[in-house]
Amino acid sequence: MNFSIQSLYNWYRGLLRNPKYRWWVILGTIVYILSPVDIAPDFLPVVGQLDDVLVLTILVTELSGLVIDGWKARKGETNTSTDSNPSDSTVDVDAVSVK
DSSP states (O other): OOHHHHHHHHHHHHHHHHHHHHHHHHHHHHHOOOOOSOOOTTTTTTHHEEEEEEEHEEEEEEEHHHHHHHHHHHHHHHHHHOOOOOOOOOOOOOOOOOO
């Protein structure tokens, strides 16, 4: 079994692309923070607080991503109805090397 931090990170980011799972991760991090049961107990000097800080960063990252996505969607809805400039469209071109 080939396990790495990068593969765990890629799995996690792929999981969060689905909005249903994003809400489950947010809910799970809130439950973990409020729960008295931790991976590393809080009475340990550094490690106890470190796991809580890491989970808090996950929570803040996901909540801010959710807010930013909602803001972009709301802003995108107003821009598409008022501004439809044809020069903003993307053109795909197949490149061929010339020798």
